[in-house]
Amino acid sequence: MSTYVYGIASADRTLPEPIEGIGDPPSQVRTVRSGDLVALCSDAPAQPKAKRRDLLAHQHVVITAGKDGPVLPLRFGGIAPDDAAVADILAEHHDRYLEQLKALDGKDEFNVKVHHDEESVLHLVVTADPDLMALHAAQRAAGGGTHEEKIAFGERVARAVAERERTDAALVEETLAPYAAAVVRGPQNTGHLANLSFLVERERREEFLEAVRALRQEHEHLREQVTGPLPPYSFAGAG
Template sequence: MAVYVYSITSKDHPMRLDDLHGVGDPPGRLRTVTAGVLCAVVSDAPEELRPRRRDVQAHQEVQERLMADGAVLPLRFGMTAEDDEAVRGALEDNAGEYQEQLQNLDGATEYNLKVSWEEEALLRQILLESDEIRELNTATRGGSGTPEMSLTLGELVAQEAEARQQALAAGVVEALRPYARDESVSPPGGRDFLNVSFLVQDDEEEMFLATGISLANQLGEDCEFRLRGPLPPYSFV
């Protein structure tokens, strides 16, 4: 029977999972598959697996419980294997890599940061600080501009906005980097111009968070600074 795989951890992990349940309806019973010094937390896979709220929550609760007691390699929602033997084979075949990753994640958690810049505020700053763009904008709004000037204005504003966002993103990451063991940048979505995850060591967490608060205050209300964590270290598995 197909199995749903939640996490990989060490065989000596406490595994305090008795009061938790797995995905599916009815919920699957959590169990472990062991190979050498490694262990995978699994349950029977439901025939139809979709990201329903209850299943996503069950998946996340397993990760958080395991993470509270030691290093864990959290697998993203939806990972399945043919059977227990397939899981055991994967643990055996990749033992060295998994052990190295567990060692790297020991005593660390993930924090994700997304930052966006309020569009009107960014435009005001560009107009204030760029003479060329301000003059083109005045001419265009006053009716004396040409279609070519409007096109040039749009291109210049877009280029300037991107340059400022990239510079700010680099500065934010640089300020937080000293307190993180690793970082993983993802493509930003929507209005965000920065989407980055940090692997933060437990003894650096206080300074990391304090620096994040300081950065948010410096950016002010014109920027939305969204720092989430601690999270299972999905970005570093």
């Protein structure tokens, strides 16, 4: 029976409650110990597939186990041949995992995605550029302009919006980074101008969230979406 692994925690931790893992019916989460570490594990399904339910079950285990102390979250889908192989890995990387757990203690990940409110940002970029203002006025006066004029105008506006996305991404990072212990930039393929993960100390959580709120109030063309507190996926490192 192969072993599915959810995360790694310090061995002095007890699991808060029976936790349901992946699989259908759900497997029971148990621990595999080596030295001062435990791995949160369960039996792996015979034919494991990345189902949405299992992805969420993985997340649920890491969050539930992380309620009372730090958990080093594994990326979804890690399967060891058996419990002994899990213990071997814990032993092999023992000190590094302990160090990482110590570094993550009392901290959570907050993922911040930002996009522009379209109407507000169009207003901003047009009014910021006298040329665009003049073009805008002329086109409105002409009832919208010709097809070619619209494309030429729209292209200039699109360029200005893209530039604004870059500067606003930097603004968001610079504004929030002082409230976080670390920042990781996520992939930029999701239609957002910024996709940032912040590692936030629990004592500073309110400060951090207040900074997000302030950002929202000061820059009404920015739309922030904050997800968290989350297990520190983006700060768990490789290895």
